[in-house]
Amino acid sequence: MEVLAKAGIPSHERRLVCEIYWIYQSAKVKLTSGTTEDIMIQRGVRQGCILSPSLFNLYSEYLLQEAISEKSGVLINSVSINNIRYADDTMLDRIVDKCKGYGMEINAKKTKTMHIGRDTKTLTIAVGNAVLEQVSKYLYLEHMITDDVATLKEAQIRIEKTRQKFWENKELLRRNVGLITKKRIMACYIFSVFNYGCDACAYSKTIQRRYRRSKSGATGDFSTSH
Secondary structure (H helix, E strand, O other): OHHHHHOOOOHHHHHHHHHHOOOOOEEOOEEOOEEOOOEEOOOOOOOOOOOHHHHHHHHHHHHHHHHOOOOOOEEEOOEEEOOOOOOOOOOHHHHHHHHHHOOOOOOOOOOEEOOOOOOOOOOOOEEOOEEOEEOOEEEEOOEEEEOOOOHHHHHHHHHHHHHHHHHHOHHHHHOOOOHHHHHHHHHHHHHHHHHOOOOOOOOOHHHHHHHHHHHHHHHHHHHHOO
16 A cells, blocks of 8 residues: 555555455355455455556566665766666566565566577576576567567467467358458457567568468468358
8 A cells, every 4th residue: 555655556545456356355266165264365456357556567667766766886987877677687586685675576487588699698697595596588468579579480389389270260250241240350369469569579571471372371261251
């Protein structure tokens, strides 16, 4: 509630959030043999709630602002680079300390490091006493990020997923419905698989041609079956 107040959220809206996350919440875990006793919920946001992403982002943003409020970091052209989102491990220890103050903890097992560049480099970034695992590729929001920035592999994976989604919905596309409806189904359930998260991707002309061939092939298939 303190963070919401600092963010300028009106009091009546804060009361609404407080009612949703009231302090005496409890839950039970369903097992094959029955249910557990009441378990008090002391922290976290509700999974699936439309408020959860906004609450978490607001909470984490204030955590970062507080962590970088003091003048620390690396000076580059008289500018202090100290934001964990743009630096390496310069501020990582400070972020870890602030997380503890906010009741949060960085999961070292789920946190990975990656070096992107022409040269190879071994990173030794640690959270506490745990050295973070360095990886050459990482799946983030259904987007494969690689240390060699090879978008061709990512495009091939997406084209294959799009093809699989097409075959899953092929019976639906074969039904006696209008062509416009079929195009809407394609755009919503099939082509969205390829397009998801591609706003910032820089695909070469070769990849673009492959995608267009895949798209035109699928479109021609369901058009002729109408």
